[in-house]
Structures are given as C-alpha cells and as structure tokens.
Amino acid sequence: MTQYEVFAIRYGTRAGRYKDRFLGGDAHDGPSSVDYFVWVAVGNDKTFVIDTGFTAEDAVARKRTMLRCPIDTMKELGIKAENVTDVVLTHLHYDHAGNFARFPNATLHLQDKEMEFATGRFMQSSIPAAAYDVDDIAELVRLNFSGRLRFHDGAAEIAPGFTVHRMGGHTAGVQCVRVYTRRGWVVLASDSSHFYDNFINYRPYPTVFDLAEMLNGYSTLRQLAATIDHIIPGHDPLVMNKYPPVSRAMEGVIVRLDVQPTS
C-alpha cells in the first residue's frame, strides 16, 4: 500500500479560554489558544490537500489571526496549488473551505450530507449557519454544475492508503481522513475532534449539530486508529509541540505527522 508523508500546516490562531473547549464549559478556566491548520498527504504519485483554510478577508471579518497564507505555505513542501488534483474538504466551514479557488485543477471531495446541510433548511438558523460563508457555498454550487465536486456517502477509499469517513456531529457531514504512513494509519480528525481533550475524555465540543454523532465519532476515531497518538485533532495547539518541524525555518509552521510524536 502507498505510504504517504503527512504534514500539518499551522496558518492561523485565536486566543480563547479553556472552558470554551467543552459543551457546558469547565470549572478549570484559563487562556488557551485555538490553532488553524490545513493538512497535506504526499504519496509516490499522488498528493492530497486536506482543507484549504480561511482567507485573509475571513480573518479580518471574523477577527482571527492569519499567520500566513496556508496555500502559499504549501510551496515549502514543493506543492503548487495549480498542480494539485485532489482536495478533501472535511466540511464547509469558513476556516476549512475558504481558498478552494486557488486549486483550479482539483476535484473537491466532500460528503453528500455536508452539501445538503450547507444548502438546506438549517442554514435559515443563525446558529448552524454561523461558521459557513455563503459566498463559498454559492461558489461550490457553481463548481458542482461544472463537475468539480466528488461526493462521498459515508466511508470511501479515494486511493489505496487514503480513505474518508463521514463522522457528523460538529456539522451534518464533517468527515475525517485516514491515511497510511510509515507508522501505520494516521487519522486526521479535523473538526470531528477539535482538541485532544474532546475525544480522549469523551467531552463534546460546544459547536455541535448532532450530539449523538459527535460522541459516536470520538469512538469511531479510536476504531480507525491503532493508538490515540495516531489521531490528529483539528484545532489543538499541542500538535505543534508533539510533532517535529520539517525544518528549523518552519518551526511552529509545518510539522510531520507520519513519524511518532516526540512527546
């Protein structure tokens, strides 16, 4: 089976509170930041981009700190956006699906349920709609008419050693990615678990559409991965501490996920 090299690129951050990680809060409070990532899986003959991050305009509008352009940063890994043929959108929230226009030659992989959700009745409610950018969604509808979207319904193998799995919970169609590496299967949870604390302690994140699916998703993540250390949460600053940077210059920016964590 193809072994992929897998990287996390940290492109944004936001100051937050520890209690905001959990539905119902937490008695222990203190500052805790939220990091924003995109991920890349590089195989022998195929490169996958997993999520495209928020745009500079989103950062201003939503008061997030954009540390660097996630797409330009991929050049550090030798990846040119115009050459990428496959992009997985784990879900369509603004911070995961903001820059897809930078990939004019890519097929965009997403779950049926996520597109239904982002274009359906629940977007009439400000709570589930809040993290979607209507212009992104409208453009994805256009791209669908031109055949650029590839829909998946549940689990699917996109290539040998690279599968997607619908999780639900955070949104109706959020999916995780499981990718085969030199250390076995690595599971990119994206927002099926924002932080390690969510899935390890089985404590739901506050932005939730379906609580049962979110909790079941934490179990599914563990089933898909050999160990907890093979699961990569979607927004946890710990990821940057646990994995080695690709180079001195990229410390705090790009880490390797296909090697064992160092802590």
Ligand SMILES: [Zn+2]
């Ligand atoms: Zn999200």
